Amino acid sequence: MKLHEYQAKEIFSRYGILVPNSKVAYTDEEARDITNKMGGRAAVKAQVHAGGRGKAGGVKICQTPEEAYTFAKSILGKYLVTPQTDNQGVPVNSLLIEELAEIESEIYIAITIDRDARSTVMITSPAGGSDIEEVANATPEIIFSEPIEPVLGLMPFQTRRMTRQLGIEGSAARDIAKLMISLYQIYLDNDCSLLEINPLIITKDQKVVALDAKLDIEDDALFRHKDLQDLRDRSQEDQLEASASDQDIAYVNLDGDTGCLVNGAGLAMATLDVANAAGAAPANFLDVGGGATDEKVAEAVSIILSDPKVKRVLVNVFGGILRCDVAARGTVLAYKRNNCTLPLIVRMLGTNLEEGKEILRNSGLNVIFADTLTEAAKAISES
């Protein structure tokens, strides 16, 4: 679950990390008033769950309250398309109005999971303010990784190594070392999957300030953070993905036109690969899970059908925990409810296969059966 910048900064503040003075505006008038109170100049930043908003025009340094008003008016209620969103973009419902800082230097700092080290890792770079993935591709030698041993926590020698790598000295180095320890504490306390500050700045008067803040909470750990659950902003999520997630269905919206319903994540990825190889780009990844009922399958198929770009549906089920008859009944249910006439290719195997086929045959739907993945691929490319 992603948090907004202003939410993340509130948490940072509680751990003693400096952030610029700021206030959230929900209307253009609020944007003007807040900017006015800040002395007339401010950074006005769209609060969206997507990186790359700067390049996409989601951030503006405003020199007057009127400029803030005009910018707010132009962006609030609109959709912002960034390199990290789809073509539709994400809605801008709030703006963070922030005091301007006198920047001397900018740093990148993040914490995430390092699968190879099987631990958390702190990542730093002196290339703060840039797109870090571009930096990683172009100049990987200025990206530094520091794995953190869970039993020890982040050790002081590691913070010294990082400030050395970043080329920082004096009081700022000590402040950043302290900040790193606090960030690791935030990461642990809130069960984060990603914490990122880009940029962390050193001001001209040597203050260390988090100019941006990104905090993703691990979905699997949300159950123990009741307070954080309330910070979820559903407006920022892909609506199909969000409603699938509500029903415990793993769904990812893709660009193609072949809707796919599969049980199991591995088989679902394999199914996309097969569809792609057959020349039919998948419209989605969907894992309906093992313990699905008729109704859950129907909901999953309905999510697929509600996607306007879908031109055909492939159901690929290896009946084990999810029985073939359940998959068949759910699919038929969804097709009928939606009065759907799109081609339906079904490949089923395993438990209750014959019952499943029987249900589909008797459904009145135009079902194309496939026994193997090869046949399924062929049927897709021909439909």
Next chain:
Amino acid sequence: MKLHEYQAKEIFSRYGILVPNSKVAYTDEEARDITNKMGGRAAVKAQVHAGGRGKAGGVKICQTPEEAYTFAKSILGKYLVTPQTDNQGVPVNSLLIEELAEIESEIYIAITIDRDARSTVMITSPAGGSDIEEVANATPEIIFSEPIEPVLGLMPFQTRRMTRQLGIEGSAARDIAKLMISLYQIYLDNDCSLLEINPLIITKDQKVVALDAKLDIEDDALFRHKDLQDLRDRSQEDQLEASASDQDIAYVNLDGDTGCLVNGAGLAMATLDVANAAGAAPANFLDVGGGATDEKVAEAVSIILSDPKVKRVLVNVFGGILRCDVAARGTVLAYKRNNCTLPLIVRMLGTNLEEGKEILRNSGLNVIFADTLTEAAKAISES
């Protein structure tokens, strides 16, 4: 560093652990008034840094405010001698006046360091309220140890095992499991060396309440607990040991009459063993440390001389970091300052040995020299 029961209970309360309603009284009138406000009946408990106070008459269940007043008058300002104190006892300067609880059952629970497991360990027993060392000797099978892995912390299955071993079920078992997790957190957060509740009670209405509370903070970790440093009560400490500790001298008061000054803990223990074998019981253990100066040696010798039971002094120094001349000068200084005429047996070896001997020879003191531990033993038994 030991905390008083009432200080430990304040910390317990902050972690959500139930303790009886209570208030500290420093005078007999306060004891009466508090007991009165509690409804006329209360447990009145001497706040001393020593176990076994119950048997020693330091705790009284009072049925009237007058009884509390009388008991307070009889004990406040006096010294309480318990099985764990020396013959002088410890002063009673405050009393904890506590609401009475309706006890259904009593449990022992503690956390300390397990050197073999190289971790902390939780120790429990259904024999709550008893002298736990007696229980451990008589019926070790009802003492249970649960080592805690530092990377995992105390796991729920361990709390379930412990409540099972204690024979507790139902809501009390769940409450105790939760309390165990909190106790481990208290132990970690405060760098404790010992945490003990004896007894932890289950009341007739199934509440889990810490009736007693003992919390020792690790001296070596006090530097990172400024708040806890203020809780030190020097009146409860052996005055010689406390003043030695202030000067970073390791000193333990013993029962014999041979004062011992040694450098190094191992050699100091060996010296006590040699003295004992020679039939001269040592008056103290004293390790003056490696980096001692003339003045520090003089302070150490003065501490020994201030102990009225000392009849002779043995100085045993292996000159390394502490040079023999420093040991000699410091000893002479202390003898002169205290106008001391007690026999002085000196065994020195190592760095600047000759200078040391010369200083002692020219001091005018009656010094008996020994070259080996054997000779030192002989000199002690003859002096």
Next chain:
Amino acid sequence: MGILLDEHSRILVQGITGTEGSFHAKACKAYGTNVVAGVTPGKGGQVFDDDIPVFDSVEQAVKETAANVSLIFVPPPFAADAITESIDAEIPLIACITEGIPVHDMIKVRRHVDRSPVRLIGPNCPGMINPAAHCKVGIMPGAIHLPGRVGVVSRSGTLTYEAVGQLTSLGIGQSSCVGIGGDPIIGTSFAEVLQLYDEDPETDMVVFIGEIGGSMEQQAAEYIKNHMQKPVCALIVGASAPPGKRMGHAGAIITGHSATSESKTAALKDAGVTIIPSPADIGTTAQNILEQIN
């Protein structure tokens, strides 16, 4: 023989009284697996499915039944506790099926596993099976398996069944099948399972099914290149997945070049592994290799 499981395996099911636990405990038993005990705290003393005693703790279960394999179905918030409880009771082999365990829990558990004499399979995995020993410790449909001499190892569930289905339909049996799990932090890696297969006299070759995310497949390629004696064929799924999106499995997410299907496939090819061209060709690729080595 096969790997990990044999006829001496005595299975304990943690979470046996839950919906999933009870369903699969019965299915394992029906397959012929020696399910000797169940554990659900607070339900000790019950009897499950006529003859399986339920205990309050793993410790008691091991003492009474000499269970030596634990199969875990408890919900995510309690999974770290369940795994460490089995380690504490000195169970040498654990399969944790639970999906959705917080990764911070698994970081700690994995450190503990590293210092304990235990093999953990999973979490978020289908478990493992040895068809010849009639021993199934997981959620795979038993009926599709056939005793034989091909080892199967995969991250995921249904795709493993797909692989097994293709093999069995060609008459190719399996010595063992292991699903190591789809989470970022798991107990046993591909390379470790490959080594077990390499040392198993009853395995002739291995079918290895990886996916996008992480770099475990590259480590396996490294192992194969330097140590593996037996032929391996491999499929990496997820070529169609966009970067940064979690494809169901918590671990299946492209976060850098090495996490892509191309990078993994290239590493395996470089290690001399036969690449399975499409998910539809698992069985036939294995068949070709078997024909070559026989």
Next chain:
Amino acid sequence: MGILLDEHSRILVQGITGTEGSFHAKACKAYGTNVVAGVTPGKGGQVFDDDIPVFDSVEQAVKETAANVSLIFVPPPFAADAITESIDAEIPLIACITEGIPVHDMIKVRRHVDRSPVRLIGPNCPGMINPAAHCKVGIMPGAIHLPGRVGVVSRSGTLTYEAVGQLTSLGIGQSSCVGIGGDPIIGTSFAEVLQLYDEDPETDMVVFIGEIGGSMEQQAAEYIKNHMQKPVCALIVGASAPPGKRMGHAGAIITGHSATSESKTAALKDAGVTIIPSPADIGTTAQNILEQIN
């Protein structure tokens, strides 16, 4: 040869610019030890005692000087950091002299040591010395040592010097001397050092000096009973200590029967160890044993 140290040992001193660190770094160097670098964060670039470069980090020191032993003098609040920094820089042997490290720090450090390819001696120890190699990594007075064939292992400092002094005064040299430290949680146990001596071709027998507190001496007795080939004589000090009192060393405190001198002495006697009757008899006891085996 001796143990742990030899003529290839290249010593790095952590905390070299502090009072203790600088005093002992010079003393080690004066003894002939190859002190190649010092580390004090913030003082990198300085030169210590004419020719020893000081670095900001262990990593840099190792890179520039190929140091392979770390000797630590930093104050207690920073000791856990110093030890783990040396482990991170892949120093294989560390002696930590620092006294007064919080035990909770050492619990964590010890877990980390357990999963790292490092040997930690101490903390709160005098260090180690190999007289024949002129290599002293610690705070012992070098001059009292004599090259020879008796291994010495002890918990504490001055008592080790006492033992060495008695040996040397009888003309009995030492292959190595190791002080393992007086804290409740240390990096290397008696049993581990005994094993090193048992495997060292230049050690004929071992003088072993234990003390009250804990049960490490019993574990050593167990090791001697089951494995040790060479003769051992042992002294346990602290018979006169009252229970529950910390005798200087954080670890020297009687907290139960097994922590007493009687219990430890009995275990060692049972393991066939020659008991040294009094601290005054260390040298003569060793002499008797040497006469028997020669």
